[in-house]
Amino acid sequence: MAGRLLSIGECMVELMQAEDDLLRKGYAGDTFNTAYYARLFLPHDWKVDYLTAVGTDTVSGEMLAFIEKTGVGTGFIRRVEGRSPGLYMIHLKDGERSFSYWRSASAAKTLADDAAHLRAAIEACDIIVFSGITLAILAPSAVETLLLELRRAKAAGKRVVFDPNIRPRLWDDKHHMLETISAGARAASLVMPSFDDEAAHFGDADIAATIARYRALGVENIVVKDGPKGVTLSFGDAPLQFAPSATVDRIVDTTSAGDSFNGAFLARYAIDGDAGKAARFAAETAATVIQHHGALVSRDKLNGTA
Numbered sequence: 001m002a003g004r005l006l007s008i009g010e011c012m013v014e015l016m017q018a019e020d021d022l023l024r025k026g027y028a029g030d031t032f033n034t035a036y037y038a039r040l041f042l043p044h045d046w047k048v049d050y051l052t053a054v055g056t057d058t059v060s061g062e063m064l065a066f067i068e069k070t071g072v073g074t075g076f077i078r079r080v081e082g083r084s085p086g087l088y089m090i091h092l093k094d095g096e097r098s099f100s101y102w103r104s105a106s107a108a109k110t111l112a113d114d115a116a117h118l119r120a121a122i123e124a125c126d127i128i129v130f131s132g133i134t135l136a137i138l139a140p141s142a143v144e145t146l147l148l149e150l151r152r153a154k155a156a157g158k159r160v161v162f163d164p165n166i167r168p169r170l171w172d173d174k175h176h177m178l179e180t181i182s183a184g185a186r187a188a189s190l191v192m193p194s195f196d197d198e199a200a201h202f203g204d205a206d207i208a209a210t211i212a213r214y215r216a217l218g219v220e221n222i223v224v225k226d227g228p229k230g231v232t233l234s235f236g237d238a239p240l241q242f243a244p245s246a247t248v249d250r251i252v253d254t255t256s257a258g259d260s261f262n263g264a265f266l267a268r269y270a271i272d273g274d275a276g277k278a279a280r281f282a283a284e285t286a287a288t289v290i291q292h293h294g295a296l297v298s299r300d301k302l303n304g305t306a
Helices: 028-043 058-069 116-123 132-136 138-156 172-186 195-202 207-216 259-270 275-289 299-305
Strands: 004-008 012-017 023-028 047-051 087-093 097-104 127-131 159-163 221-225 231-237 240-241
Touching: 023 028, 023 058, 023 231, 028 047, 028 127, 028 259, 047 116, 047 127, 097 172, 116 138, 127 132, 127 138, 127 259, 132 138, 132 172, 138 159, 138 172, 159 259, 172 195, 195 207, 195 221, 207 221, 207 231, 221 275, 231 275, 240 275, 259 275, 275 299
Parallel strands: 004 047, 004 127, 012 087, 127 159
Antiparallel strands: 012 023, 087 097, 221 231, 231 240
């Protein structure tokens, strides 16, 4: 059955390593990456849209053209005078990445400023995706505006998906960070955390503790990603399921490992409703993605996971 997925957050200009110490320009961001991979694997009768804000400058126009080229809809993206996209640079060492960011004038910080626009976009979609980074870049009043609309969507029976994607450098205060991440989870019907983040910042002793904490926040479905150790799924009253990670011959760039997993999982789960099958497919996708440079890997390089 056809549907519509909306991903909400920040798409940035990405500078990644190329040959001869050159840098290659791209466009990426956690929730956009998820939308990109969902679009690759969803049937053509599904729509995938992105909601953010960009500027009126040349780079913003180029970003919109790129997003449209991937097949992700831009109809919900607002253009804001005097703002521009954020920018980040990927630094790689032995396949692991670190980042430098320039985002003080990012237009995406205003993505929830038009409450009526936000509500209309969410009401038009069946699956809504957001992340801890989405919440981190917004002012407190904008966070509440977004969460209010997401709570309405959840109450209406829409699938609201939250990846906590905890990034402490984006937050001024740890307590506020953890409170806001928890509030984001309360607005969601499906949470997709990474266990290493949850252990480091919430102090979870094991995956069972992570699942129990999100259950206590009213989350019905939970997918806990644990890198090479695999994925644990807790869906409703069903028994826990485990999906192993896929074999990786050589790690090149882990930039979009979790995002590609999320997009592939949501696409496959939307198609047949089998969470275990979706997790295995998503693990294969992520394993392929991290063997290539950059956040967005082209469809031809993912044919083995189709």
